Amino acid sequence: MDKPVSALRKLPSVDEVMRSAALAEAVTRYGRSAAVTAVRAVLGEAREQGAASADVTEVARSAMARLEAEAQPNLKPVFNLTGTVLHTNLGRALIAESAIEAATVAMRNAVALEFDLGGGRRGERDELVRDLLCELTGAEDATIVNNNAAAVLLVLNTFAKGREAIVSRGELIEIGGAFRMPEIMSRAGAKLHEIGTTNRTHKKDYVAALSDKIGLILKVHTSNYRIEGFTKEVSPRELAALAHEHSVPLVNDLGSGTLVDLTRFGLKHEPTVAEAVAEGADLVTFSGDKLLGGPQTGFIVGRKALIEKLNKNPMKRALRVDKIRLAMVEATLRLYRDPDRLAEKLPTYRLLARPIKEMEEVARRIVPVLQEKLGAGFAVKTTPCTSQVGSGALPVETLPSLAVAVTVSGRGGGRVLTSLSNALRKLPVPVVGRIEKDALLFDLRCLENVDGFLANLSTLNAPEAA
Structure with missing residues (x-):
């Protein structure tokens, strides 16, 4: 009533x-x-x-x-305790301090973005990072767009619009968000010419597909999955020789892309951009916000004549990056001039190379505080676990890591852990972990601000555990 x-x-x-x-x-x-x-x-x-x-x-x-x-902002900082260093849903790479400072300067000032200070006339924004990219990759020329999907789109539209692009069936990848290579090709105006089988593609398959309808050969690095067992693929060097013999450009899409040999950080070797260039690829595309450790960008490096054609494509303007990202990219690339200290200055490699001893020190501080906060109904202890690189890089490679595990005994433990996970995500700085084998795990690999984490827990309203 x-x-x-x-x-x-x-x-x-x-x-x-x-x-x-x-x-x-x-x-x-x-x-x-x-x-x-x-x-x-x-x-x-x-x-x-x-x-x-x-x-x-x-x-x-x-x-x-x-x-x-x-x-309150919709884009909230979080504590990434998932164990995935380059977590796509959590923003991928953390930015180096020097890149953050460069971005701040660019935001607060007018900058010479497309202005030639020497000649006093209009310049090109790509020139701000071109020399660095060429130096670090060995390529003749380079250009930059807003992500690697855009890089592939621009390449296909420029050289294969209305024509065919040859791709091995085993390399027709799908990346996050159900975004598929064939769909990118279609939007670029290129016709997919797939060859071989899922697990085996031979040189003869490429030879049989070559004709005057072909715009390019696309080699796609399967960075987010592996096909093992009875397999066969044609090496980039062999493909380059074949492509050049038939006057067709070879494009090597490295996906995540790295500028350094990852074995120096205890990881499995991934093809570097410089290796792809040296093997004869005419163009190489790769990301900026994954293994490179910078902001979201897409790079295209390779032969000067081909890069010039890319830059003349009207689509390039729609895909260009702004002054803030260019400032961050330049600062990030400069760190690669000193690879011996890369892990000290670039968060991505600092976290990937983080020793277990550091995580043990973090655990010693967190466990008693969390146990007191949650109460006797919960058990809080450390446990070995494995982290992963993330963002489609090194999909089968794991890193030995350490986690704080929270468990609940008795009936309804799973429900209680789910409620606790929800409560942690409602903190001023949400805490994101993972539930695995009847335990809520907080992988400590990416937790560096321990004081902030502990202060954040003070407002936690934990559920009751029987």
Whole structure:
């Protein structure tokens, strides 16, 4: 039954609340219009709930709380304790401090983005990083777009629009978000000419496919999966010789892409960009925000004449990067000039190469605090685990790591752990772990701000464990 009109009239008016001293700070911080909207929303909810009365100060505080909640950014920092270093859903690579500083300078100032300071005329933004890319890869020329999918799209549109692109069937990859190589080809205006079988493709398959309809041969590095067992593929060097013999460009899409030999960090070797160039690829495409450890970008390096054609494609303008990312890319690439200290300065390799001893020190600080916070119904202990690189890089390679494991004994333990995981994601800085084998695991590989993590736990409302 609806509340009597006389009862609803006991609620303060919007004007009364707006005139109150309790709402003055809200108006100052968020503006009068936003404050009015919040007050109306609070009063509207009170009417819907049948409130007979409400204090002006109470309404003002509720409106202030609403405004504070609405002011929180949607893009929140989180503690990545998943064990995946380059987690696509959590933003992939952390940016080096030098790159962050460079981005800040670019944001706060006018910069010579497309202005030749020497000649006093218009310049090209790619020139800001071209020399560094060529130096680090051995390529004749280089260009940059907003991600590697865009790099592949631009290459296909430039050299295979209305023509065919030869790809081994075993290399028709799908990347995150159900984004498939054949679909990129279609959008680029190229016709897919797939050859071989899922597990075996021979040189004769490429030879049989070559004709005057072919725009390019595309070699795709299967960075996010492996086919093992009875397999066969044609090496990039062999493909390069075949492509050049038939005057067709060979494009090697490395996907994640790396500029250094990963074995120096205890990882399995991945083909480097410099190796792909040396093996004869006419163009090599790769990402900036994965193993390279920079911001989201896509790089294309290779023969100068082909890069010039790419830059003349009108699509290039739609795919270009802004001054902020260019500043970060330049600063990140400069770190590769000193590969011996790369792990000290680049977060991606610092985390991938992190020793177990460091994680043990972190665990010693976290375990007792977390145990006290959760209570006797939970068991908190350290346990060995494995981390992974992530973002499609080294898919079968794992890294020995250490985790803090939270378990609950008795019936309903799984439900309690799910509730705890949900509560952790609602903290001021959400904590993201993983549930595995009846335990909530916090992989410590990526946890460096221990003080911040412990302070964050102070607001945790943990569920009851039987």
